[in-house]
Amino acid sequence: MENKKRPVFLDLTRIDMPVMAVLSVAHRITGIVMFLSIPAVIYLLGLSLNSPQGYEKVTSLFDSGLFRLVLLMALWCFAHHFFAGIRYFMLDLDIGVDVVNGRKSAWCVLGAGLLVTVIGMVVML
Amino acid sequence: MCVGRGTASDSYRHGGDVMSRKSIGLRTWLMQRLSAVYMMLFVVGFAIYFISNTPASFLEWRMMMANTFVAITATLFFLLLLVHAWIGMRDVIMDYIHIDGLRLLLLTGVGFALLGAAIWITKILLTVTV
Numbered sequence: 001m002e003n004k005k006r007p008v009f010l011d012l013t014r015i016d017m018p019v020m021a022v023l024s025v026a027h028r029i030t031g032i033v034m035f036l037s038i039p040a041v042i043y044l045l046g047l048s049l050n051s052p053q054g055y056e057k058v059t060s061l062f063d064s065g066l067f068r069l070v071l072l073m074a075l076w077c078f079a080h081h082f083f084a085g086i087r088y089f090m091l092d093l094d095i096g097v098d099v100v101n102g103r104k105s106a107w108c109v110l111g112a113g114l115l116v117t118v119i120g121m122v123v124m125l
Numbered sequence: 126m127c128v129g130r131g132t133a134s135d136s137y138r139h140g141g142d143v144m145s146r147k148s149i150g151l152r153t154w155l156m157q158r159l160s161a162v163y164m165m166l167f168v169v170g171f172a173i174y175f176i177s178n179t180p181a182s183f184l185e186w187r188m189m190m191a192n193t194f195v196a197i198t199a200t201l202f203f204l205l206l207l208v209h210a211w212i213g214m215r216d217v218i219m220d221y222i223h224i225d226g227l228r229l230l231l232l233t234g235v236g237f238a239l240l241g242a243a244i245w246i247t248k249i250l251l252t253v254t255v
């Protein structure tokens with residue numbers, strides 16, 4: 001922190017990003033997005049439980065394509081963070097810390113998150 | 126166990142050794158994981174329960190959430206979620222914001238927002254009656 005003149009290379013288009021790095025960044029971004037969604041989630045949950053009118057309002061939101069798209073994005077965030085979380089637990093237990101397995105499990109996390117999102121998409125259609 | 130895989134903020138405060146020094150970093154690290162484990166169990170359990178008894182009306186939905194077991198486990202889920210989000214956002218802020226005043230402002234803002242959310246959600250979930 002002290003050496004303000006130290007060389008800094010942060011050209012994201014030229015840094016070689018292995019899957020694990022992408023996963024790590026995505027885990028952080030999904031966590032922040034979910035943090036920002038907390039008020040909306042609590043608001044809708046309260047609305048749906050407070051009165052029959054509120055319940056109708058929330059369920060009728062599902063008719064909107066935009067709302068369903070937002071919901072799918074939210075599902076993807078959660079699913080990705082969830083599976084990446086499991087992967088972190090495995091790394092904490094020293095399972096699959098080597099490059100080969102670390103890369104494999106990173107691809108599995110990406111795939112599992114997408115799979116859950118696709119299932120959600122099929123259910124919603 | 127590879128407990129040392131902490132965040133940059135942890136190593137910043139502990140000079141790179143997360144295990145030592147009053148274990149402040151270790152305790153929050155553990156809380157981050159314990160809350161994550163509870164959230165995983167709850168989400169999977171609730172999803173199975175919800176899919177096998179999908180409520181079809183306001184009354185059914187309210188009855189589902191008024192069940193004492195559901196109400197308590199769901200409240201605990203949200204409270205642990207908020208604790209988890211606090212630790213996570215604290216780490217993120219400490220990693221990127223190095224201006225003391227701004228850092229304090231953001232940490233305070235996030236803290237109060239999460240505290241407010243905790244009161245809000247507890248009130249919603251524990252006052253559902255049929």
Ligand code: HEM
Pocket residue numbers: 027028030031032034035038081082085086088089131132157158161162164165168206209210212213214216217
């Ligand atoms: C089943 C659900 C979840 C699991 C298994 C989980 C797992 C984890 C784990 C293991 C970490 C620590 C990563 C590390 O130390 O590098 C973490 C960080 C984090 N989580 Fe979660 N989490 C879950 C849900 C959530 C939710 C709902 C939110 C938002 C409200 C959230 C927000 C965050 C944030 C902001 C971080 C910090 C990210 C970072 O430091 O890069 N998580 N999560």
